[in-house]
Amino acid sequence: MISVDEATRLVASTVQPLPSEYLSLPLAAGRILREDLRADRDFPPFNRVAMDGMALRYAALAAGQTEFRIESTQFAGQPPVPAQDAAAAVEIMTGAALPSNLDTVIRYEDLTFRTDDAGQRWGTVQVPAPHAGHNVHTQAADRHRGDLLVPAGTRLEPAEMAVAATVGAATVAVARRPRVAVVSTGDELVPITEQPQAHQIRRSNALMLQAAAWQAGAEAEAFHFDDDPAALRQGLPALLTGFDAVVLSGGVSKGKADFLPETLRVLGVEQLFHEVGQRPGKPFWFGRQSGGAVVFALPGNPVSTFVNFYRYARPWLLAAQQPEGTNFGSVALGGPVPAVLTEDVVFKPRITHFKLVSLGPGPDGRLLATPERAGGSGDMASLLTSAGFLELPPEQELFPAGTVLRVWRFRQ
Amino acid sequence: MISVDEATRLVASTVQPLPSEYLSLPLAAGRILREDLRADRDFPPFNRVAMDGMALRYAALAAGQTEFRIESTQFAGQPPVPAQDAAAAVEIMTGAALPSNLDTVIRYEDLTFRTDDAGQRWGTVQVPAPHAGHNVHTQAADRHRGDLLVPAGTRLEPAEMAVAATVGAATVAVARRPRVAVVSTGDELVPITEQPQAHQIRRSNALMLQAAAWQAGAEAEAFHFDDDPAALRQGLPALLTGFDAVVLSGGVSKGKADFLPETLRVLGVEQLFHEVGQRPGKPFWFGRQSGGAVVFALPGNPVSTFVNFYRYARPWLLAAQQPEGTNFGSVALGGPVPAVLTEDVVFKPRITHFKLVSLGPGPDGRLLATPERAGGSGDMASLLTSAGFLELPPEQELFPAGTVLRVWRFRQ
CATH class of the missing domain: 3.40.980.10 (MoaB/Mog-like domain)
Incomplete structure (x- = not known):
């Protein structure tokens, strides 16, 4: 023994x-990745507009300008067009690539608009931006091109699926x-x-x-x-x-x-x-x-x-x-986590005892393990009310309430 | 708002x-049960032998008898045959139904055997049973016929699958x-x-x-x-x-x-x-x-x-x-559990803040939530290193380290 x-x-x-196998990404959900996923572009890949509103130069704002002539309107998915006039602005939508000579976005909530007699639209800043780059999600702010995003061995959960899609991993290597x-x-x-x-x-x-x-x-x-x-x-x-x-x-x-x-x-x-x-x-x-x-x-x-x-x-x-x-x-990989015993447990034989327990969070954030009344190894029904089993080491006989022990969970 | x-x-x-649908049991794994599963028989359904060894009458043992003539051998799956002679025993295997006029099982580890000149096998008890019923898993010890075992609304995890199989639920109603x-x-x-x-x-x-x-x-x-x-x-x-x-x-x-x-x-x-x-x-x-x-x-x-x-x-x-x-x-149903904040968090707007956190067990069994450095709602990569999000209520600005908060887990 x-x-x-x-x-x-x-x-x-x-x-x-x-061995690994190659699956189209949707079929790989829940599987274990067998290759590293790296950023094929910066995250975000461009200076990405983070709010709907008006893009402008922060320097103009800092110099006291509050009203801006709107030169164009740019939607997400459209190529960015730089503003021609240093004092002008671009009305712009979330997800758009910020034009290269603008640096700041004022959101609609902080703007008013008017259209003059010539049909020209103007935006007035009511709440100035606190700094250049406001409401801009700067290129490479989160990750750089080439960065390791998801290492081999990771389970493809929803977040990993989104990242894999973003980097164009239309086919991925996963464990068979x-x-x-x-x-x-x-x-x-x-x-x-x-x-x-x-x-x-x-x-x-x-x-x-x-x-x-x-x-x-x-x-x-x-x-x-x-x-x-x-x-x-x-x-x-x-x-x-x-x-x-x-x-x-x-x-x-x-x-x-x-x-x-x-x-x-x-x-x-x-x-x-x-x-x-x-x-x-x-x-x-x-x-x-x-x-x-x-x-x-x-x-x-x-x-x-x-x-x-x-x-x-x-x-x-x-x-x-x-x-x-x-x-x-x-x-x-299915291993045990610490849990706190809620009742004394005695087990005398000098062997490891796997003790069925129910599990629940205590109000202080501790995982509490309460021993189940179980009729022995033939009592299948005792599994229904249990969520895991404590591993009681062989060298100890009494495990007082409050002891922190390792629990193997079979329910989440 | x-x-x-x-x-x-x-x-x-x-x-x-x-609506519910009816599936054959193997196809229902992981699904949500929409009917109660009840015991169709007692659990266990008969006095079930729990160890391989020799079944006998405790009264004979208590009266001092240690050697028993083995009248027959009974395997699991064979109909039980009562011992003819009150002083005799049945060699018997785990899972067998105990013959009706026997009540105790001595396991092989606590027995020795001999065969006499007439070819008759005898078993001698080396370690007496502490009480009648020893090593017998008594009929209905765990559950009674008709008892509710698995209520509607339970997910069919492996333990529920075993119990459903045991009660003969070859087809089950589950939620579509x-x-x-x-x-x-x-x-x-x-x-x-x-x-x-x-x-x-x-x-x-x-x-x-x-x-x-x-x-x-x-x-x-x-x-x-x-x-x-x-x-x-x-x-x-x-x-x-x-x-x-x-x-x-x-x-x-x-x-x-x-x-x-x-x-x-x-x-x-x-x-x-x-x-x-x-x-x-x-x-x-x-x-x-x-x-x-x-x-x-x-x-x-x-x-x-x-x-x-x-x-x-x-x-x-x-x-x-x-x-x-x-x-x-x-x-x-996917709801939050308590977790302990490991760092101070400040959030001033009077709205609820969902704060991405990584999660891990502390050595004392508490679930620890560590805020992720995240670049805002566009920072998809911040989801990779997070396992959930804290729900920070709107009426509070400072959440000191050690505060117990509700965390919505998106990884287990």
């Missing part, structure tokens, strides 16, 4: 960056989605469309794992095998070569129908560990097929399956979408 | 629950996805595949809004119109009747090309408000088409568009997927 830290280290050691096979085993399981007999239950772990894999950005297909070594030996090889990760539930404990560790050995999957000093989820088996999938063989009790997935498999799936060398289990 | 609170109230007043038209306007905008001229920029808001709508569970189609009243009058009606929400960006301020408020009026869209006491995003126009879409006409500066979407449109999209009467803007 190895420690949680050692298990984490071994799982992390198997992460290989997935991890391909995951989720596999339930157990002769007591019937399909969800069937009425179980008294001693049977419906299959639920595979769908749970599938949904959790989807949330981690993966494609996931669900499979089921009976507790039959021959069926496993026949069915597993295609999964071990056709997927990046195989996530099994059940069949890894000490029972007489727990054929998976032996079957995986026979199939040539290298065992990296079996049994981790943790509750729930101790019988977790982990290995890898040379040139093929990593194998997360999780114990089948639903809470064990669930906690092991979020503690080990989800960080693996997120890390595999990153470029080389990204920190496994960081917050951005 | 109305207050942010009043604008919020008016936006909330237009929420109508979207909101249908959103996102529309950019502005003559300065060129498609992302084109090289802009010096005074042009590429279209980015529509894609940003589309990605943000997807994150809120919506379908979203992107459109673009030039700043041309005729084009708007021709193109908008189909959107106003064909979508649940139309989210526009640009064309709502005081400029001479800001045709949207007038065009929407001409098209019969009821204006609920125009201009909100907030920065950025003051020119926000909001209305609804009778029997048609609600219209979020957002100012076109990218930060204004973005902040208004997350402050008003995202909560609307999430609330519309809920059953009737759910609390608009609650945390579960």
